[in-house]
Each structure stands twice: as structure tokens, then as C-alpha cells.
Amino acid sequence: MAKADKAAAIAELSEKLRTSNAAVLTEYRGLTVAQITDLRTKLRGNATYSVVKNTLTELAAKDAGVTAFDGLLEGPSAIAFVEGDPVEAAKGLRDFAKDNPLLVIKGGVLEGKALSVEEISKLANLESREVLLAKLAGAMKAQLSQAVYLFAAPLAQTARVVDALRQKVEAEGPAQPAAAEAESTEAPAEADAATETVAEGGDES
Template structure:
């Protein structure tokens, strides 16, 4: 590879690292071209899966300020650059790895924090961002309605108590 090609490759990888909110490093040894194509499709539109050269990727990671990747850049390496929901990409990788044991998740980075392969698998077990947001909205809607019911109960309870005291006073012989 000529020097200008290497410089361009480093700049491209560094740009992808800067633009990504998550990256997942994998080993792809033993996967066919057709399987890699299928894997790229399973990751969705918000992730790009690319076979990379370790040395160039280390240089690009240093330029992009993502030093956490260095420990995973050994052997045959491919990186998933995730610009959207990292849970969706993690699920795609996990599910593909179940069917194709040749794909090994080495680790990655999520929002600037290093993640082990086990942590990425735990990330894949989470529900999607949309489902979590819907659950949060439901919980936030339920709490105010419960609070409103409590606040409405206090005045009505006070009125019932005052009425019971008035009735009791009337039964005992009137006002004092």
C-alpha cells in the first residue's frame, strides 16, 4: 500500500471513529465474503462494518482520541462503526455470532468508555432506545396521575371528616 493510500485510510478511519458514538471490534477469521455481506445487512443502516489494518487503525484511533481500542487490535480485525442506536448494532453482532461462531466480538468503545466483549453482549440484551423511551414516558405519565389522585383525596377526605364532625355535634345536642 502506497504512503498516500495509507494516509487516506488513516484519515478515513479517524473520521469514522470521531463520527461514531460506538465502535465494536471483532475477529472475522473463517467468515466468507457472503457471510460478511449478510453481517453488514444485519447491522442496519446506522452501522458500518469494515475490515481494517491494525497498525493503521491504531494510528487513526490515536488521532481521533480513542485510545481504548488498542488492546483489541490484534489478529484479523474488523470494526463496526455505529452512528445510531448501539443496542441495535450489538444485537445484530450477537445474533450473527450465535449462528456463525467464526465471528468473535473482542470489545469496543461506547461514548468514550472501553467495553469488554461481555459488556457488549449485555448491551445487546437491553431493549431498543425507542422501547426504553416509551417505558420511561409511561412511568412519567403514571406518577403525576397517582400524585393527582392523592392530592384530590386530601380535600375530599377533609370535607367528609368535617361533615362527620358536624353530624356528630348535631346529634350530641347542637353547637357549644
């Protein structure tokens, strides 16, 4: 490879290491072209799987300030550069390695932090971003529903009180005119009694 081509390849790898959300180093010895193509398909949308040269990758990692691959760049190497969800990418690599044991996960880097094989395995066992967001949305919806209930409860209680008062007024309403009618009935009777008294007095005089 010409010097200019090497420099361009190193710069490209260095840029990918800087800008990727994560990167996982693997050894693909024994995998067929068809199997590697299948792996690339499974990772599509979250990561790109690139076969790399160890010497160039070592220089690119040094240029990018990545030390996670130190001592691991041996044998036929390929890197999964993660542009999407690191959890989904780790799941894809793990699942493919289960079906194709010739794929060996050697280490990785996530947001500048070196990841061991065990840590990558733990990352693969995490719930995906979509699942976590769905759970968060469900929790927020439940809290919102509870808040709506708490705000609505006093209103409902107030409505019940108002309704009870209305019913009470309606129940007592007819009694008031009856009392007034009784008073009006008693008034003429008293007036008649007074008239009779005056009349009697007149006769005595």
C-alpha cells in the same frame, strides 16, 4: 498502497472513531462474503461494518486518542462503527455471533471508554432505547393520571357537597310556604277575635 492513500485512509478511520457513538472490533476469519453482507444488513440503521487494515487502524486509533484496541489488532479485522443505538448494535453483533461462531468480538469503545467483551455482552443484554422510552412514557402517563385524579377529587367532592345542599334546599323549600300560609290563616282569626271584643265593649257602653 500509496502514501497519500494511506494518509487518507487513516484520516477517515480516525474521523469515524471520533464521531461514532461506539465502535466494536471483531475478527471475521472464515466468514464468507455472503455472511459479512448479511451482518451488514442486520446492523443497518445502527452501525456500519467495515473491514480494516490493522496497521492503519492502529495509527488512526492513536490519532483519535482511542486505546481500546491496543493489543487486539491481529488477524483479519473489521469494525462496527455505531452511529445509532449502541445497545441495538451490540445485540445485532451478539445474535449474529451466536449463529456464526466464526465472528469473534474482541473489544470496543463507547463514548471514549474502553469496553471488554464481557461489557459488550452486558450492553447487548440491556433494553433498547425505544423500550426504555416506552417504559418512561408509561410511567409518566401513570403519574399524570394519578395527578389528574388528585386534582379532580376535591372538585368531585365539592360537586357532591353542592348537590347535597341543593337537595336539602329543595327538601325544605315547600315547608316554608306552608308555614307562611299557616301564619296568614292565624292572622285573620286573631283579627276577628279583636273585632268581636270591640263589639262587646260597645254593647256594654
